Amino acid sequence: MFTNKGSKGWLKMAEKRKNINIRRTAQVLKAFSEKPKGWGVTELSSHLGLAKSVTHGILRALLEEGLLKKDKDKEIYTCGKEILKLALFFYSNMEITKIARPRIKQIVKKINETVLLIQYIDNKVVVIDKVVGDKPLQLGLRIGVGLPLLRGVASKIFLAFLPDEKVDNIISRNPDPQVDITKLKEDLKSIREKGYAISDEEIYKNILAVGAPIFNKDGKVEAVISTGGLSAIYKNLEKRDKVIKATLTTAKEISSQMGFLNWKW
Template identity: 35%
Template sequence: MQSEGVQTVERALAILNCFTNEDDIWGVTELSKKLELSKSVIHRILVTLHRNGFVEKDVYTEKYRLGMKVIELGKVATNQLGLRKIALPIMQEMGKLTGESVLLTKKQGKMGLGIEIVEGPYSIAIRAAFGIGLPLHCGASKKVLLAFQTQEFIDTYLQNENLIRVSDKGRIDANVLKEELIRIRQEGVAVTAGDVDFGAYGVAAPIYDDNGNVFASISVSGRSFGFLEERAEQISLLVKKAAREISVKLGYPHHGVKGEEFDK
């Protein structure tokens, strides 16, 4: 017979295992039905998980998603995988060339998670994005992930998600965002300013896996006041080149990335 402590741990693990790429947000009632446990038991465990950083509570829906502690543990696992090891030296070179901060972001469900960072003089601008999951409509590193998903995924996302800007909590018009995503896909790069942090810009390009799917992004971020239009163009080229190099090393089968060919 299991002790009460072991049973609680197993129930907590069962709750955490409910979170997947497809079902990344859960409410107390939904978890109660799925796991056939009372709402009071589910709520009590979620409170403990939340207090310890394993889940976060959405302030708008009062539902839960995976939290910072899980991301930290995931980062330990990610360190052993190919993406980070391949990307890190390229990111370090990008940091030297631009003098800015470089972020590696991975798609997880309807969110993007910052899994590696090379800090530059303006690293404060993206510190909040590292190790924290943000919705795919928030900032260049996430928008570029959203732009390269299937049309069905994009349409469902725009229709069902709470399109709120992080920096000022303002509502984003779905049609305006849809046009922006089309432009990002055409140009192969996302450029944003003030989406997540006031006074900060971001430039991001998509990273492809060996099946030709966009699952991650590399981005450069800094302070908007030092970001001239001509520099945006220069950094965009560098970011796309870095994304291309990472994609190829991961086994991406094509001869180029969106908006750029290898022999250019």
């Protein structure tokens, strides 16, 4: 049997080149999660260590496919409609989103505030779903937006139910000058005891948020349900208690549907 060694070698080289191009394209796309406001060609090529011509070619191809869009005046590339479609498809097909959304709609009817579903994904705290009430003023966070790792109800809840060693590691790797570490650890202890968290203007001015953990069948925090509104409104303790109770009840119901039965709050 005769083989063409030259032909096989060429095919291997072509396959290798194809894989390199795919990896480079993936690198370019991932870079937009680091800088949602967009990249210029020169800045992005320097950031990724790729030749400017290679970076420009990838950006142009992604632009043609609708995965990116370009501000012609500033020569800046940002995420396009097709990326958003893919993200929304991904989020809408997540089990937690399907289970939680009907319950979230119910709590919004009760308290008439914006309610968020938040997950810890790849070392980032990310909003994965959102339902708003019918008030003129509602919390304007978008699905897909990332939140600080050491501030806010969601981040604190995720930290509260992690081993101490992992918490210390996250704190050391993500310094935040606005965070008092001693106070943070006191808050984490309180969350474990009460089952919920409250933050007042920790991330956004004049906004108070209440959050509670959603556990999966393995007893790990799968997501956080969080409701937020104007701090001034929550000075009414009756209103605040109503929101806390509704948030805890909703978190318990969703956790139960996820297979978690050891709810203690």
